[in-house]
Amino acid sequence: MKLAAELAAFSARIGHDFHRPELLLRAVTHSSLSSPTRPSNERFEFLGDRVLGLSIATALFDADGQAAEGQLAPRFNALVRQETCAEVARDIGLGDVLKLGRSEMLSGGRRKEALLGDAMEALIAAVYLDAGFETARDMVLRLWGGRIADAETNARDPKSALQEWAQARGLPPPAYLETGREGPDHQPIFTVEARLTTGQSETGRASGKRAAEQAAARALLARMEAEND
Template sequence: MNGQRVKLAADLAAFATRIGHDFSRPELLVRAVTHASIASQSRPSNERLEFLGDRVLGLSIATALFQADGQATEGTLAPRFNALVRQETCADVAREAGLGEVLKLGRSEMMSGGRRKEALLGDAMEAVIAAIYLDAGFEAARDTVLRLWGPRIAAAAVAETRDAKSSLQEWAQARGLPPPTYTETGREGPDHQPVFTVEARLDTGETATGQASGKRAAEQAAARALLEQVQRAEGA
């Protein structure tokens, strides 16, 4: 057991070095990588940290985008923001940092490939951001986000993201596929302020979902997510 603890401490120290933050309270990082499947009363999970980290990440990304493009309208900034803070992007950043290697998982979650699950990685990445925020304040957390998300922020600041549906359709047609389809799969909230969920699907079976306060905006979000997914698969 002591050997396992020493290895975990060494692995976490190496992870902290990779993301560029030296924890003065390393127990915060331990909690950030502790999944609910192995949590107990004396060993809390990272779920509360995930909640906080989502907000810290959002403010950090929103500020960076606002400062990066002084001419961008709200309608341009919003999809860029959504693309950068969504779970898939958080999971990609987590993979690049090797977060999956240091996650503390229950046996069943570990056996089912938990270290590679997108939702689990994305949530844990947000929890790590919260741990840095609690350890050293907002500036330290923001600086970490800027380091880890930097290339993506730079790309988003110059990318044209308003018409993802057209881009996805062009991608499909270039490969001899029919146009993607869009299906409304959910609607939440009051009538005066609904939130739509839309699924985009390609004829080859790939799907992605998007949410927005309007159905057309949700379709654009779903198209953007699916386009990123297939482009990432092509580049793998």
């Protein structure tokens, strides 16, 4: 009863009432808890990735009738990448309902980016199998929300954009310095500082060093653009 109530509450949160609740249960079941009678969500990930891709590609294609393929591709990649799927998963509290084995749970599985991203794709597949493509697409568009409208901006690589900004003003490329690392070895959190030779700097924190550098670059670029408006 507790499991059924938990999944029903989650269904309400994502705006889809499952006709076949077993599909949702499979979508949130990680391989660490799977068994012959309780399959994991791995096959659903494969299908959900394709449903997500078609949903996002169609939305981008319809939103900008003038964009060339070279403009649409980076926007698409920014919206379907694992990091974005994990962000959406966090927005809807997907990690809270994941069914994990004990070791995966103790290692912080509910917060792992890869695990959340995969589960988000599996959830999309579950909705697709339960109610068809249009319903799954509508859920994707609803949950991705403003990310689609902001895709052109989000598609820019922050480190490249910051370097281009600096070079356009005759400045050397920014420097990146790891200033902190915390958490267990299997799930570290990095803090990185991005600094210009003119002295301005910003920091970023993320579960990977590259992601932390990107976060720092994004913050510093936003600051410099605001100051130079």
